[in-house]
Amino acid sequence: MARHASVCSHPTDSGQDTTITTSPSADGLWYLDLHSHSTDASDDAGGTVEGYAKWIVARRKRGYHIDGFVLTEHRQYDPATEYSALSEQYGVTILRGAEVETDIGHVLVYGITPEFVRGFDLKSVALPYADVFKAARETGGFAVAAHAGRPRIGLAEHVDTRGVAVEGIVTAIEQLNGGSSNEENGRGQELADRFGLKCVGGSDAHFVSAIGRCLTAFRRPIISVEELVQELTHGEYHPVTVEQTLEAGATSGEVRG
Ligand SMILES: [Zn+2]
Numbered sequence: 001m002a003r004h005a006s007v008c009s010h011p012t013d014s015g016q017d018t019t020i021t022t023s024p025s026a027d028g029l030w031y032l033d034l035h036s037h038s039t040d041a042s043d044d045a046g047g048t049v050e051g052y053a054k055w056i057v058a059r060r061k062r063g064y065h066i067d068g069f070v071l072t073e074h075r076q077y078d079p080a081t082e083y084s085a086l087s088e089q090y091g092v093t094i095l096r097g098a099e100v101e102t103d104i105g106h107v108l109v110y111g112i113t114p115e116f117v118r119g120f121d122l123k124s125v126a127l128p129y130a131d132v133f134k135a136a137r138e139t140g141g142f143a144v145a146a147h148a149g150r151p152r153i154g155l156a157e158h159v160d161t162r163g164v165a166v167e168g169i170v171t172a173i174e175q176l177n178g179g180s181s182n183e184e185n186g187r188g189q190e191l192a193d194r195f196g197l198k199c200v201g202g203s204d205a206h207f208v209s210a211i212g213r214c215l216t217a218f219r220r221p222i223i224s225v226e227e228l229v230q231e232l233t234h235g236e237y238h239p240v241t242v243e244q245t246l247e248a249g250a251t252s253g254e255v256r257g
């Protein structure tokens with residue numbers, strides 16, 4: 001891979017690869033890591049938000065395509081936190097959601113509103129899952145069953161052993177999770193096939209080198225939470241590993257010569 005082959009940049013007059021911001025990949029897809037934790041709010045995480053952004057810039061230079069990531073800190077959501085300055089500085093989309101804990105395992109919530117927060121004690125480790133999915137939808141957000149194939153904290157086991165309801169409640173799962181084994185991700189795929197669920201991918205990064213390992217490929221650019229919720233609700237998308245984004249990067253590199 002050529003040293004300058006930054007995957008999502010428009011060529012500049014100077015030939016510098018400084019504008020690695022919001023242009024689509026060569027395959028027209030938009031790649032976001034939908035699941036990450038940082039030192040800012042998850043005490044089991046060692047990665048800083050800036051560290052993640054820097055890592056993504058470095059990955060792009062190696063031909064990978066990562067447009068950005070969503071911070072989903074454990075059991076909390078601080079509406080005052082925002083990362084627009086870092087986002088601009090590094091040309092990386094940085095959005096925020098949360099990972100909450102329910103009676104069917106962990107759930108990623110995007111598009112969190114004050115109304116949603118008022119309805120739940122986010123610190124709880126056993127929120128009623130059907131209420132969480134419903135409230136997310138009704139308050140303009142979107143919920144995803146996290147690492148669905150993992151024992152205890154993923155949806156599949158609760159469906160298999162307790163017969164919890166999926167239809168009419170859960171519409172999407174994190175099928176590809178960077179912290180899960182192949183078997184666990186396979187179990188997520190079986191669940192998705194059985195119930196016709198949409199699938200996303202996320203790294204579940206707690207440390208810098210893990211960010212972007214697993215991603216969700218969207219058909220449209222996403223630079224706001226509103227756009228993310230819109231695409232998750234109505235758009236088409238699928239999970240990918242970061243290796244699968246190399247093709248997009250390679251093509252882009254050729255175009256730039
Ligand atoms: Zn989790």
Ligand SMILES: [Zn+2]
Nearest residue numbers: 035037099204
């Ligand atoms: Zn997580």
